[in-house]
Amino acid sequence: MSTRIFARAALVGAGALALLGPFTAGTAAASATGEQGGARVLAAPYAVVPYETVNVRTGPGTSYGILATVPAGQPLGAYCWTRGERITDNGYSNDVWVKLLEGYVSAVYLKGDEYGDLPASARC
Template structure:
C-alpha cells in the first residue's frame, strides 16, 4: 500500500521523540517546537483582549530566538488565547519567561503587556 500523506506519522513520531526527551530531562530541539494547539495540548476556547504598554515584537515562537512576525505599538489591543512558559526575556525592568499565545498563532512576551506578567490572560496553554 502506498502512503500518500506522511504528515500524521511525522507528527506522532515527533511528539513521541519530544516526550521521550522531556522524560529524560533533555530540551527539545527548536525544530520540534509547535504552537500550543499541537496534539496533546489543550487550548482555551475563550479569547481575551490584551493591551501593550510599550512598542514590541510579536514572534512566531515563544522566545527571542524566533523570527519577528510583526511589531506592535504601545496601547495596541491583541486577541489572546492562553499563556505559556518560553524563553526568558529581560527588558523594560522585567525578567521572566511568560509568553502569550495570540489568536493569529503568534506569540508576545508578557512583559510588553498591561497587567500582570501574562497580560492578565487567565488560561494557561496545556
Template sequence: MSIDETSPSTAAAAADEEAAAVTLSVTRYPVAPGHRVNVRSGPGTTYRIVRTLPYGASVPIYCQRPGEWVTGPYGTTNVWDNIADGEYVSDAYVRTGSDGYVAPRCG
C-alpha cells in the first residue's frame, strides 16, 4: 500500500505558484499624470501617509472600500483602492475608467 505525501518544499512551491497566479490576474491602473499620490494606511486623509507614489506610477487594485470623500483629477468619490496590505489611495487619482467599483469590496 502506498501513501501519497507532499513534501514541505513541494507544498511551498505550489503555494508560491498559486500566489503568483493571483498576482498576475490583478489589473494595474495608471495614477493621474503629473501627480505624486500619497498612499495612506486607511481610506481617508486622516490616516498616516505610508509612502508617496512617483510620477507615472500604476497600481494594482486588490479591493475597494468606502471612506472619506476626495476630489481629484478623475472626479469626486468616496471609493478608496487597496493597492497593498494596509495601503490605500483615493480612486479620484486612479484612472479605472469607471465612477464605481472595479474590484471587490474589502472585507
C-alpha cells in the first residue's frame, strides 16, 4: 500500500468528511453539511497538518491576503509546494509554501519535514 493511499485511508477513518467544514463554510459553494470540504481533502493527492493555527493566504507570502485561519491539528488537502517569502518562527526558517485548493500555507507551521511532508518532487 503506498503512503498516499494509506494517508487517505487514515483520513477517512478519522472522519475526513467533516474536517474542512469550518474552512469551506465561508464559501458560496460549500454545502450545509460540510461534505464538500471533506471531499476536497480526499481529492487532493496529499494531506498536511498544521501544528499550530495557520493562515491560508492567496499567495506564497505574508503580503498576500488571508483567506481563512485553520486550527492546529486540522488536516488540509495539499497539491504541491513552491518557494515564496522566507518565514521564521519558533527557531525554524524556510521559504517553502504548500499549495492547497483554497490558497497557500507556510510549511514552517506544518508537521513533518521542510516540505510539510510533501515529496520533494511535488514542486508546483
